Amino acid sequence: MSQTSPNSASIDDEYFRPHYHHESFVNELSKNAHYDDLTLALSMADAADRVSSTRFGALDLHVEDKPDHTPVTDADRETERTLRSIIAEHRPGDSVYGEELGKAESTGRRWILDPIDGTKNFVRGVPVWATLIGLEVNHELIVGVVSSPFLHNRWFAVRGGGAYMGMDVDHASRIHVSDVSQLQHASMSLSSLSGWKERGDRDKLIDLTDKLWRLRGFGDFWQYMLVAQGAIDIAAEPELDLYDMAALVPIVTEAGGQFTDLEGNPGPWGGCGLATNGRLHAKVLDYLR
Structure with a gap:
């Protein structure tokens, strides 16, 4: 069930509808x-x-x-x-x-x-x-x-x-990330809540999710690939190793998105990960750091 409904007047501006057509590159x-x-x-x-x-x-x-x-x-x-x-x-x-x-x-x-x-x-x-x-x-x-x-x-x-x-x-x-620019129109994915509790940030995370249009738990690699292809807008995890993230970073960033740790440092080096379409990145960091 959706938390809120996006404003219908902004659908054309906010909703990215991916179109996939395979060809040779x-x-x-x-x-x-x-x-x-x-x-x-x-x-x-x-x-x-x-x-x-x-x-x-x-x-x-x-x-x-x-x-x-x-x-x-x-x-x-x-x-x-x-x-x-x-x-x-x-x-x-x-x-x-x-x-x-x-x-x-x-x-x-x-x-x-x-x-x-x-x-x-x-x-x-x-x-x-x-x-x-x-x-x-x-x-x-x-x-x-x-x-x-x-x-x-x-x-x-x-x-x-x-x-x-x-x-x-x-x-x-x-593939390209979405154009969604407002949290109330954004879709986010998480893997679990337990790591956020251990980090001491679970309340911050819940405050963020209350502002979103939709929250789902696709988890692991998939949520980051969904960000890259524009199907969702935000993915985050509080506990990750380098091998969990290294392959994801070029895909998300070459698709036009941002990938940082939860303090905003670029890349997979911080032991945690946040991927967004870029337009939402600073807004999400404001809640999580």
Whole structure:
């Protein structure tokens, strides 16, 4: 149920209605300095999807609790091994920061991997999970790929080349954030409330959500991709690691949005994340910091 109804007089100005038409962007993107890195990341996503998809819903799926009380499965580890083997073959000088198999410091070029973002969904049979692949070059997030095989969707971006939704550069739609500029017309997604309580900001968050048009819990990677494609306007989480965010940042920003921590510092470095369409960012920060 909606909290409030947007003013009908402003619908044309405030509602962004995405239109997706797949076409080839090979000629355009091939001019980008990091095109080869993007195509490698997309091929890595293909390989990851093959591994993770075969284990989704498997009766013999092995699940363990990590020290932080989050689950890890054999599918998480095997997917990350697959990604690391491709990097070792094609980019042997690059370092790797992964959720399951080691977090290396950057050598100037570093791949940042979350083999299965949404492991709790994966374990319970909820089809909202994805592999996240980010490339950091000299402390800048250059390439991002988010591949969700059971949502039958993929999002990707390269610095200076735009953001896209589609399986590869030859079959994709360019995506953009929304034009919504007022909180009372905005749609926001959260993953949970517990982290906000631990941070001491839950009351601030609730005050913010009272001002919105709509609040839903799409969660994890998906809420940030919905911001990038203009389907919602705000997504935020109070507790995140670098591997949760690195792939998301280029996609959100190349789609025209903003990605910061909850203090307003750009990028995925602050242990938390806020993504908006940009027009709402300062207003949301006013409530949350």
